[in-house]
Amino acid sequence: MNEFERLRDALRDFSAERDWDQFHSPKNLVMALSVEVAELVEHFQWLTEEQSHHPSPEILSAIGEEVADVLLYLIRLSDRLAIDPITAADHKLSLNALKYPTDKARGNSKKYTEL
Amino acid sequence: MNEFERLRDALRDFSAERDWDQFHSPKNLVMALSVEVAELVEHFQWLTEEQSHHPSPEILSAIGEEVADVLLYLIRLSDRLAIDPITAADHKLSLNALKYPTDKARGNSKKYTEL
Amino acid sequence: MNEFERLRDALRDFSAERDWDQFHSPKNLVMALSVEVAELVEHFQWLTEEQSHHPSPEILSAIGEEVADVLLYLIRLSDRLAIDPITAADHKLSLNALKYPTDKARGNSKKYTEL
Amino acid sequence: MNEFERLRDALRDFSAERDWDQFHSPKNLVMALSVEVAELVEHFQWLTEEQSHHPSPEILSAIGEEVADVLLYLIRLSDRLAIDPITAADHKLSLNALKYPTDKARGNSKKYTEL
Numbered sequence: 194m195n196e197f198e199r200l201r202d203a204l205r206d207f208s209a210e211r212d213w214d215q216f217h218s219p220k221n222l223v224m225a226l227s228v229e230v231a232e233l234v235e236h237f238q239w240l241t242e243e244q245s246h247h248p249s250p251e252i253l254s255a256i257g258e259e260v261a262d263v264l265l266y267l268i269r270l271s272d273r274l275a276i277d278p279i280t281a282a283d284h285k286l287s288l289n290a291l292k293y294p295t296d297k298a299r300g301n302s303k304k305y306t307e308l
Numbered sequence: 309m310n311e312f313e314r315l316r317d318a319l320r321d322f323s324a325e326r327d328w329d330q331f332h333s334p335k336n337l338v339m340a341l342s343v344e345v346a347e348l349v350e351h352f353q354w355l356t357e358e359q360s361h362h363p364s365p366e367i368l369s370a371i372g373e374e375v376a377d378v379l380l381y382l383i384r385l386s387d388r389l390a391i392d393p394i395t396a397a398d399h400k401l402s403l404n405a406l407k408y409p410t411d412k413a414r415g416n417s418k419k420y421t422e423l
Numbered sequence: 424m425n426e427f428e429r430l431r432d433a434l435r436d437f438s439a440e441r442d443w444d445q446f447h448s449p450k451n452l453v454m455a456l457s458v459e460v461a462e463l464v465e466h467f468q469w470l471t472e473e474q475s476h477h478p479s480p481e482i483l484s485a486i487g488e489e490v491a492d493v494l495l496y497l498i499r500l501s502d503r504l505a506i507d508p509i510t511a512a513d514h515k516l517s518l519n520a521l522k523y524p525t526d527k528a529r530g531n532s533k534k535y536t537e538l
Numbered sequence: 539m540n541e542f543e544r545l546r547d548a549l550r551d552f553s554a555e556r557d558w559d560q561f562h563s564p565k566n567l568v569m570a571l572s573v574e575v576a577e578l579v580e581h582f583q584w585l586t587e588e589q590s591h592h593p594s595p596e597i598l599s600a601i602g603e604e605v606a607d608v609l610l611y612l613i614r615l616s617d618r619l620a621i622d623p624i625t626a627a628d629h630k631l632s633l634n635a636l637k638y639p640t641d642k643a644r645g646n647s648k649k650y651t652e653l
Contacts, residue, residue, distance in 0.1 A: 196310050196394050203401055211408060212415040216469055220352045220360035223345075224468040226378075227572055230338075230345045231461030237335045238454040239446050239647040241587065245335035248389070257391050260382065261400035263341075264393050267378055274363070276372050278379050279311050285376035286318055293326060300327040331584050339583040342457055346576030353569040354561055356472065417469040426540045426624050433631055441638060442645040450582045450590035453575075456608075460568075460575045467565045475565035478619070487621050490612065491630035493571075494623050497608055504593070506602050508609050509541050515606035516548055523556060530557040 197268060197279055204269045222270040229262040312383060312394055319384045337385040344377040427498060427509055434499045452500040459492040542613060542624055549614045567615040574607040 194202075208214050236256050237245050248256060271278045309317075323329050351371050352360050363371060386393045424432075438444050466486050467475050478486060501508045539547075553559050581601050582590050593601060616623045 196312060200394075200397055200401075207401070207404065210410045211413040213413075213417075215415070216417045218357035218360050219363075220355060220357045221468055223349050223352050223360075224464055224569065227342075227345050227349055228461045228465045228468060230342050231458045231464075234338050234342055234454055234461075235458045237338050238451055238458060240335060242333035242335045245333050245338075246388070248334075253389065253391070256389060257396040258400060258403075260386055260391055260393055261396035263378075263382055264397050265400060267375065267382070271375055273361070274368065274371060276368070276375055278375055279315075281372040281376035282315055282379050285373055285380060286315075286322070288373075289322065295325045298326040298328075300330070336583055339454060339579055343576045343580045343583060346573045346579075349569055349576075350573045353566055353573060426542060430624075430627055430631075437631070437634065440640045441643040443643075443647075445645070446647045448587035448590050449593075450585055450587045453579050453582050453590075457572075457575050457579055460572050464568050464572055467568050470565060472563035472565045475563050475568075476618070478564075483619065483621070486619060487626040488630055488633075490616055490621055490623055491626035493608075493612055494627050495630060497605065497612070501605055503591070504598065504601060506598070506605055508605055509545075511602040511606035512545055512609050515603060515610060516545075516552070518603075519552065525555045528556040528558075530560070 195279065197277075200265065200268050201272045204265060205272065208269075217269065217273060219270060219273050222266060222273060226263065226266040226270060229259060229266055233259040233263060310394065312392075315380065315383050316387045319380060320387065323384075332384065332388060334385060334388050337381060337388060341378065341381040341385060344374060344381055348374040348378060425509070427507075430495065430498050431502045434495060435502065438499075447499065447503060449500060449503050452496060452503060456493065456496040456500060459489060459496055463489040463493060540624065542622075545610065545613050546617045549610060550617065553614075562614065562618060564615060564618050567611060567618060571608065571611040571615060574604060574611055578604040578608060 208217060233256065236248065236252055236259070240248075268278065270276075271281075323332060348371065351363065351367055351374070355363075383393065385391075386396075438447060463486065466478065466482055466489070470478075498508065500506075501511075553562060578601065581593065581597055581604070585593075613623065615621075616626075
């Protein structure tokens with residue numbers, strides 16, 4: 194069992210113990226995911242790019258909590274739709290390698306709208 | 309090396325080969341993350357909750373790609389800030405267990421604003 | 424002077440009096456706008472569609488505040504880019520009328536990805 | 539009738555003519571609003587703050603369309619909840635003036651998390 198599967202199972206248990214599956218439709222979960230991402234954005238909105246590399250220890254800790262929330266909702270959403278995020282990510286990485294060949298993409302932000 | 313570390317390293321190489329580190333400030337990455345989440349939201353916005361449990365095979369495949377994008381940007385953002393998402397998620401799960409004791413949270417959506 | 428222009432000027436004065444123009448780059452403002460929209464989303468994430476039509480008076484009041492924040496940031500962003508939101512909205516309405524002819528779009532959510 | 543009321547009525551007619559009221563629950567509309575804001579964010583994600591002040595004419599035109607989409611969904615959402623955005627914005631401006639007195643807020647981004 195990998196780390197994703199372990200977290201997925203922990204979230205399943207967490208929800209089942211609280212009878213929360215009834216609230217966890219994919220539609221609701223994707224809304225909750227977007228709210229958590231915005232809480233992450235909020236920490237960066239008034240920082241310069243340079244400042245964003247060096248948040249204070251308190252802010253970095255708060256950012257870590259939001260990263261966790263985003264990851265947990267993403268795993269929960271994936272589970273409810275029977276999507277394996279690792280397989281999906283590996284597939285996407287191979288698509289991106291084709292989409293952005295190194296010689297054309299080098300140093301060019303216009304060449305990509307994806308990672 | 310776990311799955312997260314493997315994906316983290318693949319993204320490091322991908323960016324380095326294309327000279328993209330210059331664009332990958334945490335501020336920029338968190339914006340890109342929020343855009344990918346919205347592309348995920350877009351698939352669900354006009355569905356009922358019931359429909360959202362059963363997307364068509366084509367839509368499910370597209371959802372899988374967006375899940376991958378969200379995960380990849382989240383891992384990349386975490387790497388640039390030296391955050392370990394797994395450790396952060398485990399920490400958050402233990403906080404959530406304290407925040408939502410099973411006897412009080414059972415079947416009550418008002419009791420939680422977190423997963 | 425219409426209502427938009429009045430609010431635009433009030434925001435200009437508000438920012439100038441606090442020396443905040445330095446923080447109000449379009450990039451920063453669009454991040455702040457996305458955060459305010461997520462605060463709006465947060466009020467609806469666990470509601471059913473039916474419930475979302477009838478928020479409690481307290482929630483409706485909180486929703487009104489978030490609507491205001493979204494509108495104010497949208498006007499401020501537009502001002503910094505010399506965009507007139509009314510002209511833009513009228514233009515978009517005429518494009519939408521062409522894109523979604525009434526006979527084809529009737530009762531069909533698949534026909535639109537726009538309003 | 540002010541500009542908001544005129545746009546509100548145009549959207550009412552647009553939706554009624556296409557039998558789209560059934561899809562326009564506040565929950566769905568706030569999701570659509572968040573997607574439109576992300577399309578706005580997308581134009582700025584890889585720009586520096588300085589660059590974000592000077593988008594190319596083509597990008598500025600595309601930004602104007604997204605501003606319009608955000609405004610139209612915001613007006614439509616407000617209408618479905620019987621919220622008057624102008625009244626809400628005026629109220630919020632007066633709250634912000636109390637929250638951020640000019641002498642304390644001057645030149646200080648930490649003093650505000652709101653506009």
